[in-house]
Amino acid sequence: MARVGRECSKRMQKSVIEVHHLYKAYQTAAGDFPVLKDVNLQVLAGDYVAIMGPSGSGKSTFMNILGCLDMPTAGSYVLDGYAVATMAADQVAKVRNQTIGFVFQGFNLLARASLLDNVALPLVYAGVSKEERHARARVLLEKVGLSKHMHSHPNQISGGQQQRVAIARALVNQPRLILADEPTGNLDSTTSEEIMAIFDSLNQEGITIVLVTHETDIAEHAKRQVRFLDGKIVQDTGSASSVAGSEYV
Amino acid sequence: MHQVSPEVSMFSAMLGEAWHAMGANRLRTFLTMLGMVIGVGAVVLMMAIGQGAEASVKRSISAMGSHLFVVLSGPPRMGGARTATGNAPSLNVRDANAIGELYGVVGVAPVTMGKGQVVYASNNWNTDIIGTTAEYMDIRGWGLSAGYPFSASDTRSATRVALLGRTVVQNLFGEDEDVDPIGKKIRINQRPFVVLGVLDSKGQTLDGRDQDDTIIVPLTTAQRKLFGNQLPGTVRQIMVQAESDNVMSMVEEALNSLLNQRHNIREGADSDFSVRNLTAIANSAAETARTMSLLLGAIASVSLLVGGIGIMNIMLVSVTERTREIGIRMAIGARETDILMQFLLEAIMISIVGCLIGIVIGVTGAVLVSVFTQAEVIISSASVLIAFSVAASIGVFFGFYPARKAARLNPIEALRYQ
Numbered sequence: 001m002a003r004v005g006r007e008c009s010k011r012m013q014k015s016v017i018e019v020h021h022l023y024k025a026y027q028t029a030a031g032d033f034p035v036l037k038d039v040n041l042q043v044l045a046g047d048y049v050a051i052m053g054p055s056g057s058g059k060s061t062f063m064n065i066l067g068c069l070d071m072p073t074a075g076s077y078v079l080d081g082y083a084v085a086t087m088a089a090d091q092v093a094k095v096r097n098q099t100i101g102f103v104f105q106g107f108n109l110l111a112r113a114s115l116l117d118n119v120a121l122p123l124v125y126a127g128v129s130k131e132e133r134h135a136r137a138r139v140l141l142e143k144v145g146l147s148k149h150m151h152s153h154p155n156q157i158s159g160g161q162q163q164r165v166a167i168a169r170a171l172v173n174q175p176r177l178i179l180a181d182e183p184t185g186n187l188d189s190t191t192s193e194e195i196m197a198i199f200d201s202l203n204q205e206g207i208t209i210v211l212v213t214h215e216t217d218i219a220e221h222a223k224r225q226v227r228f229l230d231g232k233i234v235q236d237t238g239s240a241s242s243v244a245g246s247e248y249v
Numbered sequence: 250m251h252q253v254s255p256e257v258s259m260f261s262a263m264l265g266e267a268w269h270a271m272g273a274n275r276l277r278t279f280l281t282m283l284g285m286v287i288g289v290g291a292v293v294l295m296m297a298i299g300q301g302a303e304a305s306v307k308r309s310i311s312a313m314g315s316h317l318f319v320v321l322s323g324p325p326r327m328g329g330a331r332t333a334t335g336n337a338p339s340l341n342v343r344d345a346n347a348i349g350e351l352y353g354v355v356g357v358a359p360v361t362m363g364k365g366q367v368v369y370a371s372n373n374w375n376t377d378i379i380g381t382t383a384e385y386m387d388i389r390g391w392g393l394s395a396g397y398p399f400s401a402s403d404t405r406s407a408t409r410v411a412l413l414g415r416t417v418v419q420n421l422f423g424e425d426e427d428v429d430p431i432g433k434k435i436r437i438n439q440r441p442f443v444v445l446g447v448l449d450s451k452g453q454t455l456d457g458r459d460q461d462d463t464i465i466v467p468l469t470t471a472q473r474k475l476f477g478n479q480l481p482g483t484v485r486q487i488m489v490q491a492e493s494d495n496v497m498s499m500v501e502e503a504l505n506s507l508l509n510q511r512h513n514i515r516e517g518a519d520s521d522f523s524v525r526n527l528t529a530i531a532n533s534a535a536e537t538a539r540t541m542s543l544l545l546g547a548i549a550s551v552s553l554l555v556g557g558i559g560i561m562n563i564m565l566v567s568v569t570e571r572t573r574e575i576g577i578r579m580a581i582g583a584r585e586t587d588i589l590m591q592f593l594l595e596a597i598m599i600s601i602v603g604c605l606i607g608i609v610i611g612v613t614g615a616v617l618v619s620v621f622t623q624a625e626v627i628i629s630s631a632s633v634l635i636a637f638s639v640a641a642s643i644g645v646f647f648g649f650y651p652a653r654k655a656a657r658l659n660p661i662e663a664l665r666y667q
Binding site: 064067069070089090093094096097098102104108109110112113121122124125126127128129130133169173 | 254262578579583587661
C-alpha cells in the first residue's frame with residue numbers, strides 16, 4: 001500500500017478522504033453512461049459533510065466509491081492515506097471492516113440475528129473472540145440507548161431503534177469515518193432529529209462523518225454541505241479548492 | 250482472559266451461524282437432509298448385506314475344503330445314449346491309489362455314496378451315507394465335535410462304525426442332546442453300526458443343501474455291507490486335494506492323462522470319467538457375491554449423488570434468498586473467502602448431519618434385515634467411514650458452486666436486492 005499525500009498532511013490537517021479527478025461511467029447497450037465527471041473532494045479528519053443533490057446526480061455512486069463498494073473508472077481515491085485502487089480485494093474488505101462504518105437508509109440489519117449479534121457482526125470478520133465481541137457490542141448498544149433490547153430481533157423494534165442499532169454496528173470497530181446513505185430517509189422527523197443528534201455527538205468525539213441526504217434541515221446538522229448535480233460538485237460550503245474546476249459556481 | 254487466534258474465533262462464529270441458518274428453515278433443511286439420509290442409509294445397508302453375503306459364501310467355500318478336485322465316474326455310453334455322470338462305476342480304489350502318487354497331490358479319498366434308513370430306538374431318519382477313507386476328513390477339513398474318527402484299519406477290515414452329522418444326531422437322539430450318541434448302536438439299512446463320532450457342523454452348501462444331514466462310514470463297509478456289490482472295488486467319485494492353487498492346473502492335466510491311460514482311452518475318444526475343479530466353481534460363486542455387493546453399493550451411491558444435488562439446489566436457493574444479507578456482510582468487512590466459507594460450512598453441516606442420521610438408519614435397517622430374514626449382514630467400520638467421508642466430500646463438492654456464487658456477488662447489487 002502506497003502512502004500518498006504525506007506531504008500534504010504535514011502541511012495541513014490530515015485528510016481522511018482525498019478524491020482527485022474522479023470519473024465513473026456505467027456500460028450500457030447504448031454505450032458508456034457517465035455518472036461522475038471529474039469530481040474532486042477533500043475531507044479532513046473531524047469534518048462533518050452532507051452531500052446533497054437530486055436523484056441521478058451521482059451522489060449515491062459517489063458514496064459507494066467512498067465506501068469501497070465500487071471502483072471509479074478513472075481518477076484517484078485516497079482513503080486515510082492509502083490509495084484504494086492499489087489494494088487487493090482482501091485489503092479493501094479490511095478497510096470496509098475497520099476504517100469505515102456504514103449506515104444505510106434501510107438499516108440493513110440481519111433479521112435472524114439478535115441486536116447484540118448484529119452489532120457484533122463486524123467484529124466476527126475482524127477475528128475478535130466471542131467474549132470481546134459481546135462486551136464491545138454491549139457497550140455500544142448502551143451508548144445508543146438500547147441495552148435493554150439487546151436480545152430482541154430487528155423486527156421487534158421501531159425503525160428509529162433499528163437505525164440506532166445500525167449506528168452501533170458502524171461504530172463497533174472504531175472506524176475513522178462514518179458513511180451514512182440517507183440515514184433518516186425512512187424515519188419521521190422526530191426520530192430523524194434523534195438520529196442526527198447521535199451523529200452530531202459522534203462528530204464532536206472526533207469521528208469524520210459523510211452523509212447523503214435530500215433534506216436541507218438534515219444537511220444543516222453538518223458543518224459543510226456539498227451539492228451534486230449531473231455528476232459534478234456544483235456547490236461546496238467548506239472548501240473553495242475542491243470546486244475550483246466547476247463552471248457552475 | 251485466554252487468547253484465541255483470530256482465525257479460530259472467526260471459524261467458530263461461522264460454525265455457529267451455519268448451525269443457526271440450518272435451524273432457520275427447519276422443514277427445508279430436513280427435506281434437503283433427507284436426500285443424504287436416504288443415500289447414506291442405503292449405502293450402509295447395501296454394503297452390510299453385500300458383505301454379509303460375501304462372508305457366507307466364503308465360509309461355505311472353506312467348509313468345502315481348499316484346492317479340491319472331484320473325479321466323477323462316467324458318463325458311460327450305452328449304444329450312443331449317454332447317461333448321467335457317476336452312474337457307471339468306472340473308477341476304483343486302485344485309480345485313487347495311483348492318483349495319490351501324482352506330483353502336487355496331497356490327499357486322495359475315494360468316495361461311494363447312497364441313501365440309507367437309520368434307526369435308533371424309536372427314531373428313524375433317511376440320510377446320505379458316504380463311504381470313504383480316513384483321509385476324506387482331512388481333505389474336507391472336517392473335524393469331529395465328539396468321539397473319534399475311524400482309522401485305516403477300520404477301512405481295511407470293513408468294521409461297522411459310523412460318524413454322524415449334526416442333523417442326523419438331532420433326528421435320532423433328540424434336539425436337546427441329553428443322550429450321548431458316542432458308542433450307541435444304530436441300524437443303517439437294518440445292519441448294526443456303532444457310533445464312533447459326531448461331525449462338526451458344516452452348515453449349508455452354496456445351493457442350500459444341508460451338509461450335516463449325512464453319515465460317514467468306512468469305504469469298504471459301505472461297499473460290502475450297505476450298497477451291495479455290483480463291481481468289487483468301484484467308487485462313485487474320488488476327491489483329490491492339490492498342494493496349492495499354483496499346481497491346480499498341472500494336477501488337473503495329470504489327472505486326466507493318468508486316468509485316460511489307466512482306462513485305456515484313446516486320444517480323441519470320450520473318457521469314462523470327468524474331473525471337476527471345485528475350488529474354481531466356489532471361487533466363481535465368491536466372485537459373483539463380490540460383484541453383487543459392489544453393484545448394490547453402486548446403486549446406493551447413486552442415491553447419495555441425488556442427495557448431493559438436492560443440497561446444491563437448496564444452497565443455490567438460499568444464496569439467492571440471502572443476497573441482501575451477503576451484501577450487508579460484504580459492506581461491513583466480510584472477505585470473499587469468509588462468504589465462501591460460510592455457505593460451504595452450511596452445506597457440509599447439512600450433509601454431515603444427514604450422514605450421521607443415515608448411518609443410524611442404515612445400521613438399524615441392517616440389524617432388522619438380519620433379524621427378520623436370518624441373512625447374514627456385516628456392518629464394518631470401513632463401510633461406515635467410507636459413507637461418512639463420501640458424504641462430507643459431497644457437501645464440499647455440491648456446496649462449493651453455490652458458495653462461490655455467493656462470494657462473487659457484487660456488494661452494491663447485493664445490497665440493492667429486494
